Amino acid sequence: MEKMTLRDTLRTINDQNLAKIQQATNLKELNEIRVGVLGKKSPITNVLRGMKDLKKEDRPVVGQFANEIRDGLVTAIDNQKAALEQKRLDQKLAHEKLDVTLPGTPVVDGTPHVLMQVMEDLEDVFMGMGFQIVRGYEVEDEHHNFEMLNMPKDHPARDMQDTFYITQDVLMRTHMSPNEARELEEHDFSEGPIKMIGPGKVYRRDTDDATHSHQFFQMEGQVIDKHITMADLKGTLEYAIHSFFGADREIRFRPSYFPFTEPSIEVDISCFNCNGKGCAVCKYTGWIEVLGAGMTHPNVLKAAHVDADVYGGFAFGLGIDRFAMLKYGITDIRQFYQNDIRFLSQFNGEDK
Numbered sequence: 001m002e003k004m005t006l007r008d009t010l011r012t013i014n015d016q017n018l019a020k021i022q023q024a025t026n027l028k029e030l031n032e033i034r035v036g037v038l039g040k041k042s043p044i045t046n047v048l049r050g051m052k053d054l055k056k057e058d059r060p061v062v063g064q065f066a067n068e069i070r071d072g073l074v075t076a077i078d079n080q081k082a083a084l085e086q087k088r089l090d091q092k093l094a095h096e097k098l099d100v101t102l103p104g105t106p107v108v109d110g111t112p113h114v115l116m117q118v119m120e121d122l123e124d125v126f127m128g129m130g131f132q133i134v135r136g137y138e139v140e141d142e143h144h145n146f147e148m149l150n151m152p153k154d155h156p157a158r159d160m161q162d163t164f165y166i167t168q169d170v171l172m173r174t175h176m177s178p179n180e181a182r183e184l185e186e187h188d189f190s191e192g193p194i195k196m197i198g199p200g201k202v203y204r205r206d207t208d209d210a211t212h213s214h215q216f217f218q219m220e221g222q223v224i225d226k227h228i229t230m231a232d233l234k235g236t237l238e239y240a241i242h243s244f245f246g247a248d249r250e251i252r253f254r255p256s257y258f259p260f261t262e263p264s265i266e267v268d269i270s271c272f273n274c275n276g277k278g279c280a281v282c283k284y285t286g287w288i289e290v291l292g293a294g295m296t297h298p299n300v301l302k303a304a305h306v307d308a309d310v311y312g313g314f315a316f317g318l319g320i321d322r323f324a325m326l327k328y329g330i331t332d333i334r335q336f337y338q339n340d341i342r343f344l345s346q347f348n349g350e351d352k
Contacts, residue, residue, distance in 0.1 A: 006047055006054070006062050013043045014069045021076045027084055034077050044070055114347035115217055115336055118324040119199050122219055125243045126197045129236065131221060134198045136179035142169045148181040148303040149260040163204050172203035176220035177260060180315060184224065184304035189311065193225030199320065213333050217320035222296065224306070224313035230263070233293060233314035237267055241290065245269060245327065250276060252287055261294025261315055272326060288326060291318035 017037045024030040036042060048066055051059050112120070123133060142153075151158055164172045179198030187194050199219040223232065238251055250270035258264040268289050271282035278284040293316035298308035321333055328347070330336075335343050 006050060007065055009047050010044070010062075010066055010069050013037075013047070014072065017073055018076055021073070021080050024080055024084070027081065027088075030077065030080055030084060037073050037077075038070070111345075111348045113336075114324055114328070114344060115320055117347060118327065119217060119219065119320050122240070122244060122318075122320065122323065123197065123199060125240050126221065128243075129239065131195050131197045134179050134183055134196045135200060136173070136176065136182065136198055138173055138201060138203075139166065140171060140173040140178045142171065144178040144181045145171060145173055145175075148185070148300065149177050150297050150299040150303070151259045155259060173200075174204050175202050175317065176200055176218045177315070177317070180220060180222045181300070181304060183222070184301065184306055187224075189224075189306075193223065194313070195223050195225075197221035213321070213337065215337075216333070218317060219320055220315065220317040222313060222315040224296065224301075224311055226311060228295075228313045230295060230314070233265075233295070233316070236314075237291070237293060237316060241267070241269060244323065245272070256292060256294070258292055258294055260297050260300050262297045264292065264294030267291050267293060269326075272329070290322065290326065291316055293317070 256266040268287035270276035273281040276286040
């Protein structure tokens with residue numbers, strides 16, 4: 001028997017039996033079709049016995065085609081069986097008001113979004129050090145969002161935070177620092193120092209790519225009191241980073257610039273992927289930047305009418321999305337906002 005003849009025979013078997021399967025009206029009839037199609041004496045088995053007459057190089061081709069035909073018929077039988085069982089169940093339910101033997105519908109427990117989990121983890125770390133949480137406003141005025149933070153209207157740092165304006169001087173906040181400005185403005189130091197964190201959503205007109213988003217989550221914090229030093233800032237950040245990422249992460253402090261702190265620093269941790277040896281993730285430096293910080297600029301204190309000769313402190317800001325990406329090895333920030341349950345269900349909080 002020639003190769004094409006065998007293939008034609010298999011196609012005919014497939015077409016004839018697919019029609020029978022789809023026309024089956026009960027499970028007994030469907031089972032008889034299954035035995036006739038897939039049993040030892042089935043037409044497919046007989047065709048396969050004729051493969052011995054084929055050329056050696058033709059046998060794998062015909063064999064693969066036969067397996068595809070068989071798999072397709074098995075799938076068709078399974079689908080028809082499920083349809084007939086569902087039909088029989090529907091008919092039974094139509095005649096019975098209550099069937100206590102039916103299995104209950106399972107309820108899948110949800111979990112907080114991975115960003116909310118990370119935010120809560122960080123809140124726990126800082127609250128353990130005595131920080132209080134201040135939420136603030138998503139819609140801010142320029143005075144609190146920029147000017148009280150040492151960024152007047154002509155300051156070039158505003159270009160890095162180009163954002164969404166609602167009116168001429170009202171905008172979606174670009175960072176969580178307005179919380180700090182308002183707290184400085186309203187705080188009564190006779191009741192004690194300021195020790196706060198402000199987690200929340202911020203907005204910037206940014207590129208939409210794997211590492212940027214027009215909205216993301218930040219957490220900023222500040223401590224204002226008498227006799228606060230860079231050592232206090234360093235100890236606070238070291239404890240927070242080790243608590244979140246693990247004690248095996250090395251930490252590096254680098255000089256930097258921010259309008260609202262002086263001196264300013266950026267903080268790096270050793271790469272989680274290569275443990276500081278250098279790889280594509282850390283751009284072969286061994287380090288990954290995680291946050292910025294510094295000593296509160298005297299102009300920020302003066303803008304809130306706080307005596308900069310008596311009080312001082314520090315401030316820091318971190319990206320919650322970035323912390324989540326680094327902790328879980330996520331390479332595309334857009335996955336946080338696409339609501340794909342296959343992605344989100346991986347973070348069920350069981351690794352705490």
